[in-house]
Amino acid sequence: MHNFVYERANSADNAMDLGHRDGAAILAGGTELLNWMRIGIESPDLLVDIRDLGHLDRIEEIEGGLRIGALCRLNDVACHPAIKRDFPVLSSAILQSASAQLRNLATIGGNPLQRVRCPYFREETVNACNKRHAGSGCAAYEGHNERMAIFGWTPECVAVQPSDPAVAFAALDAVVIVQSTDGTRRIPMREFHVLPDEDPSAHSVLGRGELITGIEISTPAPHSAYLKVRERQSYEYALVSAAVTLDLDGETIRNARIALGSVAMRPWRLLATEDLLVGKRLGSKDIAEAVDAGFAEARALSGNAYKITLARNAALRAIELASEN
Amino acid sequence: MSASARSQTIDISLTVNGRPVQASVEPRLSLLDFLREELDLTGAKKGCNRGECGTCTVLVDGRRVNSCLVLAASASNHEVVTVEGLAKDGELHPVQQAFIEADALQCGFCTSGQIISAVACIEEGHAGSTEEIREWMSGNLCRCSCYPQIAEAVEMAARRMEADNA
Amino acid sequence: MSHQESSVISEKVTRVDGPSKVRGEARYAGDQKVDGQMHAVPVLATIPAGELESIDAKQALALADGIVVLTARDMPRLHPDLDNITVPPLATRHIPMQDNLILYEGQVVALVLAPSLALATEAAKLVKPIYRTHSYINPEHQVPQSADPARGNYSGSGPLDWTKGTPDAAYASAPHKVKSIYTQPSRHANAMEPSAIVAHWHDGQLTVWDSMQHISSVQITLAAVFGLSIEDVRVIAPHTGGGFGVKAFVWPHEILAAMASKVCGKAVKFVLTRQHMYNMVGYQPQMTQHMALACDEKGQLAAIRQDVENVTSLTDDYVEFGSAAARSFYACDNISISQRVKRGNINLPTFMRAPWDGPGSWALGSALDELAHEAGIDPLDMRIRNHADTEPQTGEPWSSKMLLECYEEGARRFGWRTRPEGGTRDGYWLRGFGMADCSQGQARFQSSAGLTLTAEGTAHVASSFCDMGTGPATIFRQVAAEALGLPLSAVTSDHGQTGLPAAGPTYGQSTTISTGNAVLMAAREIKAKLAAHLQWPVAETVMEDGCIRRNNERLSIKDAMKLMGMQEIASESTFALPGGAYVDMGAPGRPARSFGALFVEVLVDPDLGLVRLRRATGVYSAGRILNPLTARSQITGGIIWGWGMATMEGSHLDPERGRWISRDLAGVPIPVNADIPADLDISFVEEFDHEAGPLGARGIGELAATGVAAAVGNAIFDATGARLHDLPITPDKILGALRLV
Incomplete structure (x- = not known):
């Protein structure tokens, strides 16, 4: 990587001010940014280290829920008593997201900003990747695409968003709090990432100089679960994942929210399934029918048809696990 | 980029294995490279330089982290402990001793990271069962694949440290 | 010495390098520092086929003072002496930066040197090569060809075609038969230590600190590259951070670092990145194995066919002899094998942990399981019925083989005969049980060791062997201590550098059998010298407890040496192979091979397609086990290696671009701690192999990684x-x- 100027921000205003400059990048946990710089995905001239913004590393109760400061380390969020008790889906997603070491570095605000794991995107020398060089094409579309998207892809980009916590947040209808010199924006996690039909080169809606300051989750979801499917037991990105929260009336589903991970460029809510699940009994065959309905718009690439089956089964399993929590 | 960026160095001040260290470093220098190249503490290894293997694991303010993903500049004003700092007065840390006894190392290249990670794993309270140890030690790859012995060593050390503290 | 006298040997001795490794004090090649050293970072070809037209280094050179960009024009030409070095130990005849031809993606086209690693890395990215592209040949799409003996000696290490009896006719007329094709992707070793070398010239002599598996190979090869005498090349490698075959031979980066150091006049440190490890050293090639097996009603094998294909580069023909399995595993009158290669624009594959028998046992061990099911015979009974009492290829008796005992003990420990039915549910999981043979041919290499006994009753072992974690530094002290009747603490050793008696390599599970026997022979020579001085018949002389004894006459080593007026007795012995061979596969007429039986229980989640290892039992016939502690680690490591092969590992080429599509440990999974249950039950049958060498030992390092993929696949079928x-x-x-x- 080339050299850069390093500044430690001493306030959020200072961070936004510095972060707005040409060639600036915000450094939080560093677990992604430093790799991007090594690979050549980013080459900032100014790094704004926000580690000293102490007020952003707290978990606070807000009305009807929690605000998780953006700089909270992943392990601290996962092991927080209120998160473990009221939001097991989030705790579980975080604990499965990376190694213990990485979870000590990575921040909850930075995690949804991680970029796709597409091997063509992660090459040092790129031939065709619209996320590296807009307009250059998508080598994965006709290349090795076994781990790529089954929802919302276009031939311009078939990559998937790899964040685990973002999937849990999407199922929790979490809101990302974003600040800039222009003020504060509240962005639902479900809409935080950009699908390729809108812009194949984009990752998220976060603009330059904008700073994620926290993520808010509201209604506790004790009946919730996160299932991550991967070849190895730990420390690996998902083939698919499923986050489920259930509001139960005995054995009957009053309300369900289901988000799938690693199937699209954003956590993918199965909205049709969620509608159909209302009023259905756990363990009945209605559940599988409802899940199938959510896959009506799934489309396989040349090498990943299995992911449709796998994601469907993962969703079903996660519903079972959530009901048992 | 500007010429000033290239020539910038940062003065940092940190504690490494209990000793105060002051240095002037390029901002791009990772904590791992700082330890290895500037301080000649080569216990922490560079197995991937991407946070994918755990060989560079050190403690920063008592927490285990991948030192390849921390800038030396960011470590300023913090306390760093590497594998070289574990033994006290020449006596091995119980984790180091257990690794020898359980034969939890072969080529030794991942061992520094494993041991630092194990010290933290026990300190965090994640050494309650073999299953828990296996999961919480999964951030340290071992290609010689000493995994059963590593889990055994962590468990052995944890029990001894508990007994010593009781 | 006989094995009944074991004392230090066969004890669970902890590693001699344990303390330095747990303290982080052990210095690997990349930890070395030489004053004024330059860091080397390569510029790699980004096309798989073509020519380098030019290189624009202006931007890189302008970055800072002290940057050097070396291209083919700057590098010394290879000395003709290198023509006398065979491939292997030279890994490949194709040394980059000698001309402009590009034969694979990731080939080094330039080398950037700078005083700091950060600067060299940045500068390397600014070097702009201009290419003329040739059409890319994807090896995986090529028609298999016969190997060409002119393309290196890899193809000469086994038969490319061999037939015994009439396999096709026997197959046609047998009542039970299976025909299947087994495939596996290329796999990279992913040793935790990326290869590294520091090269330093001084007064016309070259010193290298290198990450490697054989000191002598590096020494003779680098000497030949520059036309030096062997004495002018010093090689140092006290520790190697895992090799698994990809550090066995001398790869281009080792030569380029030495050349760069010569050109720039400073020490050059060249540490490969994890990404470089995918292109700049070898890997196990993608393979296709065509299997045809047939048996009679009782399960007696009537025919075995194993036709094997593997990819290789355009530079050399590497042949992965998976067909060693068909030639070696089971008794059968009708066997046929073939080996073919598929050449393309790709870097050269190489031997990787459990070469030949690893892939071979996957195909044969799986096909035999298929045949057992087809014939309605328990897979274990199938193997017992087809036990090879002699080597199937030659009919010669084995040096020693106790596989039947492994079957029996393994089945007992595992509970094979009383296992639940396959597919029995446990929550979401289906339980499955499988077993397979483990087997690996035993290489023996000529190997020398020196031993010195002092009047203080201490001894010192000296030999150039590498210890990459396999444990020889520990084991050889045990061998010397026992043979000289000394406590282990009285024995020290030196290894891992030139200037010591030349040891064989640390690969092919050969170190113990080769160098270990040399150490034992040196100890016996010392004993003979002592006995001769005392005028005692050596057969009646015993060394024990720091003393030398004949019947009731007993002298401390100190007194005996005093009597003889000597301060020390030194000897150097060579474990020489019959006919002056450099390597063989057992004594003439007594082929040597290690054996074992592996039983596994796996869990399969049929909804999510997941497979997990619940437990494994391995019992091995490997001659005498010198250190059960380190031996167990070798075996569990091998099983886990096999688990990775079976369930997750693979490197894939992009079909258009000729590139490995993932070059990191996030995109290419290898097993982690959570994958491996504590319940790995390892044991060895009591055995002393009198034919393989005086120690009675055979190798285990490769053995452990064979048979695993087959056992796992068979268990998945069962589930x-x-x-x-x-x-x-x-x-x-x-x-x-x-x-x-």
Whole structure:
């Protein structure tokens, strides 16, 4: 990587001010940014280290829920008593997201900003990747695409968003709090990432100089679960994942929210399934029918048809696990 | 980029294995490279330089982290402990001793990271069962694949440290 | 010495390098520092086929003072002496930066040197090569060819075609038969230590600190590259951070670092990145194995065919002799094998942990299981029935083989005969049980060791062997201590550098049998010298407890040496092979091979396609076990290596661009701690192999990684009824085989 100027921000205003400059990048946990710089995905001239913004590393109760400061380390969020008790889906997603070491570095605000794991995107020398060089094409579309998207892809980009916590947040209808010199924006996690039909080169809606300051989750979801499917037991990105929260009336589903991970460029809510699940009994065959309905718009690439089956089964399993929590 | 960026160095001040260290470093220098190249503490290894293997694991303010993903500049004003700092007065840390006894190392290249990670794993309270140890030690790859012995060593050390503290 | 006298040997002795490694004090090649050293970072070809037209280094050179960009024009030409070095130990005849031809993606086209690693890395990215592209040949799409003996000696290490009896006729007329194709992707070793070398010239002599598996190979090869005498090359490698074969031979980066140091006049440190490890050293090649097996009503094998293909580069013909399995595993009158290669624009494959028998046992061990099911015979009984009492290829008796005992003990420990029915549910999981043979041919290399006994009653072992974690530094002290009747603490050793008696390599599970026997022979020579001085018949002389004794006459070593007026007795012995051979596969007429039986229980989640290891039992016939502690680690490591091969590992080429599509440890999974249950039950049958060498030992390092993929695949079949023929067995394939996709 080339050299850069390093500044430690001493306030959020200072961070936004510095972060707005040409060639600036915000450094939080560093677990992604430093790799991007090594690979050549980013080459900032100014790094704004926000580690000293102490007020952003707290978990606070807000009305009807929690605000998780953006700089909270992943392990601290996962092991927080209120998160473990009221939001097991989030705790579980975080604990499965990376190694213990990485979870000590990575921040909850930075995690949804991680970029796709597409091997063509992660090459040092790129031939065709619209996320590296807009307009250059998508080598994965006709290349090795076994781990790529089954929802919302276009031939311009078939990559998937790899964040685990973002999937849990999407199922929790979490809101990302974003600040800039222009003020504060509240962005639902479900809409935080950009699908390729809108812009194949984009990752998220976060603009330059904008700073994620926290993520808010509201209604506790004790009946919730996160299932991550991967070849190895730990420390690996998902083939698919499923986050489920259930509001139960005995054995009957009053309300369900289901988000799938690693199937699209954003956590993918199965909205049709969620509608159909209302009023259905756990363990009945209605559940599988409802899940199938959510896959009506799934489309396989040349090498990943299995992911449709796998994601469907993962969703079903996660519903079972959530009901048992 | 500007010429000033290239020539910038940062003065940092940190504690490494209990000793105060002051240095002037390029901002791009990772904590791992700082330890290895500037301080000649080569216990922490560079197995991937991407946070994918755990060989560079050190403690920063008592927490285990991948030192390849921390800038030396960011470590300023913090306390760093590497594998070289574990033994006290020449006596091995119980984790180091257990690794020898359980034969939890072969080529030794991942061992520094494993041991630092194990010290933290026990300190965090994640050494309650073999299953828990296996999961919480999964951030340290071992290609010689000493995994059963590593889990055994962590468990052995944890029990001894508990007994010593009781 | 006989094995009944064991004292230090066969004890659980902890590693001599344990303390330095747990303290982080052990220095590996990349930890070395030489004053004024330059860091080397390569510029790699980004096309798989073509020519380098020019290189624009202006931007890189302008970055800072002290940057050097070396291109082919700057490098010394290879000295003709290198023509006398065979391939292997020279890994490949194709040394980059000698001309402009590009034969694979990732080939070094330039080398950037700078005083700091950060600067060299940045400068390397600014070097702009201009290419003329040739059409890319994807090796995986080529028609298999016969290997060409002119393309290196790899193809000469086994038969490329061999037939015994009439396999096709026997197959046609047998009542039970299976025909299947087994495939596996290329796999990279991913040793935790990326290869590294520091090269330093001084007064016309070259010193290298290198990450490697054989000191002498590096010494003679680098000497030949520059036309030096062997004495002018010093090689140092006290520790190697895992090799698994990819550090066995001398790869181009070692030569380029030495050349760069010569050109720039400073020490050059060249540490490969994890990404470089995918292109700049070898890997196990992608393979296709065509299997045809047939048996009679009782399960007696009537025919075995194993036709093997592997990819290789355009530069050399590497042949992965998977067909060693068909030639060696089972008794059968009708066997036929062939080996073919598929050449393309790709870097050269190489030997990797459990070469030949590793892939071979996957195909043969799986096909035999298929045949057992077809014939309605228990897979274990099938193997007992077809036990090879002699080597199938030659009919010669084995040096020693106790595989039947392994079957019996393994079945007992595992509970094979009383196992639950395959597919029994445990929550979401289906339980499956499988077993397979482990077997690996035993290489022996000529190897020398020196031993010195002092009047203080201490001894010192000196030999150039590498210890990459396999344990020889510990074991050889045990051998010397026992043979000289000394406590282990009285024995020290030196290894891992030139200037010591030349040891054989640390690969092919050969170190113990080769260098270990040399140490034992040196100890016996010392004993003989002492006995001769005392005028005692050596057969009546015993060394024990720091004393030398004949019947009731007993002298401390100190007194005996005093009597003889000597301060020390030194000897150097060579474990020489019959006919002056450099390497063989056992004594003439007594082929040597290590054996074992592996039983596994796996869990398969049929909805999610997941497979997990619940437990494994391995029992091995490997001669005398010198250190049960380090031996167990070698075996568990091998089983886990095999688990990775079976369930997750693979490197894939992009079909258009000729590139490995993932070059990191996030995109290419290898097993982690959570994958491996504590319940790995390892044991060895009591055995002393008198034919393989005086120590009675054979090798275990490769052995442990054989048979695992077959046992796992067989267990997955047991759990699900789905037979998977393509490795690794991942969720997509399990769901596919269960017809869910």
